[in-house]
Amino acid sequence: MAMILCAAILSYYWPVLVYANQLTFFQLLVLALIEVVAFHQMMTRLVAYRVEHYTNPITSALHLLGALLPTWVISVAILTSFAPDVLRSPGWLLVWHILQVLLLVVGRLVQRVLIGMANRQRLLRRRVVIVGANELAEQLIPELSGVTHGGYDILGVVRSTGDDTAVDRVAGVPVLGDLETLNSISLNETIDIVVIALPWSRAQEMFHLMEAVNWIAADVVIPFGRDQVAPSYAGLTQMGRTTTLQVMSRPFKGSQGVLKVAEDYVVASVAVLLLSPLMLMAAIAIRLEGPGPILFRQWRPGFGRKPFAIYKFRTMHVNPNDDATIGTTGRSDPRITRVGAVLRRLSIDELPQIFNVLRGEMSIVGPRPYVANMLVGNERFSDLVAKYAERHRIKPGLTGYAQANGMRSYALRSAENARRSIEMDLHYMTHWSLWLDIKIMFKTLVSGLAGRNVF
Incomplete structure (x- = not known):
């Protein structure tokens, strides 16, 4: 948002060749604020502010392009309606938007470097507890452990009702106990994500577990197995390569x-x-x-x-x-x-x-x-x-x-x-x-x- 405003100010006070800005400063400020709001709304809808998206250049570029194009269309539509004369010499508008792209790209590159530094210090890793000592957890743990950007620290696995009490490790991660153990962990540790790793055939037990963890200030997700298709209309989120249904979201996050x-x-x-x-x-x-x-x-x-x-x-x-x-x-x-x-x-x-x-x-x-x-x-x-x-x-x-x-x-x-x-x-x-x-x-x-x- 700051980059878009900065580009507008530069285009006003630093005309390139014959492309002097045709708007008054107040007109340009109003137009820039409209673009700021439109750009932010589009980036939010594209979920472009997730940390992992900053580290992938192609994804980052597509997000910027997907947000900027509708923003520019809105800007041109406003100028056509209220100030059509300034579009007869549109060079300044082109310069302004080129400056936008350059500044936004530079900003993303700087953020990528900062995120890399944060990753090396393990500052962006999310702390996860998995509920369910079963085959689904066995599949999920290696995928989460292999995520490099942001990443996850798996605190442990907690048994659900019906899990084999003789199992003490799942994919190398220790089984800490039952739900009572989860209560103790949450009082002494920060938990960012609770994964209810149960097959969807045990839906009734899922609902019980959701009630049992509803006081923990964490995201609560339910993963889909490899052989299951996630519905496109649900509140879905990715954990590594695994698609999950987010049933609770941590309040006051970010x-x-x-x-x-x-x-x-x-x-x-x-x-x-x-x-x-x-x-x-x-x-x-x-x-x-x-x-x-x-x-x-x-x-x-x-x-x-x-x-x-x-x-x-x-x-x-x-x-x-x-x-x-x-x-x-x-x-x-x-x-x-x-x-x-x-x-x-x-x-x-x-x-x-x-x-x-x-x-x-x-x-x-x-x-x-x-x-x-x-x-x-x-x-x-x-x-x-x-x-x-x-x-x-x-x-x-x-x-x-x-x-x-x-x-x-x-x-x-x-x-x-x-x-x-x-x-x-x-x-x-x-x-x-x-x-x-x-x-x-x-x-x-x-x-x-x-x-x-x-x-």
């Missing part, structure tokens, strides 16, 4: 992840600067009211179910026997202190979680981090809602889509509300955008911090 992290640190840093006086006043009020710690610190499951210590201002009387599995019952809850009631009504008790964001344990916007065994009525929240575990595929948030839409205190009041709040969390994960986060933060500030539903 540029989205960078943008989300940048948002968290910028917003949290500004919040600390602006709210420090208020947090100091809250700390003094808690200390003056009576004995006990100022901060309430509690372990909760976070990203990938990894436990983290969440920070809040203490709003309840100290009770070592209270495991917090029962949420606040209302404003008249006898456990709440007088100062705590005010802090909770104004949501000031939540402010220390800003430091959880700066520590990388939470996000400004995300699913609410509930206590591990939180109860809704007499039933555990995690047992009540089938897709509860999927919330752990992203970091928990200081606020969230459900909380901004009235589910902050009501989510634990009934089974129906609990299910609705999880639906909202999953909707947020699949429809995320920076603009959605901004709307959630604004709605939280306007109506979510206080009111009759906040206690």
Whole structure:
């Protein structure tokens, strides 16, 4: 995108021979921005930004050509409609587009060198766990091990139900155990891809495995065997020479992840600067009211179910026997202190979680981090809602889509509300955008911090 804009500026300030630009600078800028958007959309549709495509010169050239030609057609159509006179001397347009091609090719060559350096440092390799100690895994492992660009590090194989327990290695890769072992691995290792290597004749077992791994923040794929034809209408992805069906995608991957992290640190840093006086006043009020710690610190499951210590201002009387599995019952809850009631009504008790964001344990916007065994009525929240575990595929948030839409205190009041709040969390994960986060933060500030539903 920068190369296209740079080519436009060069063609304007550096006319070649008699090919001076016929557009004003503003006209050229508008046209260049249209080309940027069109080019990016075409490259995205061609899946041209995958790492392995940069390392193949022919594929890279075809992607550039496939994106540039429609972009140029759009550009000429716009000029024909709004500025037909400038096309009578189209030499400048030809020069501009030649500069585009040269700069884009140079950019791809530079990126190819950088990717080569990253590959030598093993920075782009994806960490894989294969579920299924069987013939399909035996075929897949050599293919993944032979991928040179990007490549895969196979952490191990995990047995599925029905696999031979006597098998301890598959294609030279150790069998680590069963699904419980996978849970332990995911808590201690970063997993990029989970491969469910089962034949499609065992589809019912596949669905069970998909539910069993739905909380792991990784891509989940199912490979097609060599004798099977992959349908063209499905969400397919390549792993080496093997075609796989991608049934789950890791949230906030790539540029989205960078943008989300940048948002968290910028917003949290500004919040600390602006709210420090208020947090100091809250700390003094808690200390003056009576004995006990100022901060309430509690372990909760976070990203990938990894436990983290969440920070809040203490709003309840100290009770070592209270495991917090029962949420606040209302404003008249006898456990709440007088100062705590005010802090909770104004949501000031939540402010220390800003430091959880700066520590990388939470996000400004995300699913609410509930206590591990939180109860809704007499039933555990995690047992009540089938897709509860999927919330752990992203970091928990200081606020969230459900909380901004009235589910902050009501989510634990009934089974129906609990299910609705999880639906909202999953909707947020699949429809995320920076603009959605901004709307959630604004709605939280306007109506979510206080009111009759906040206690």
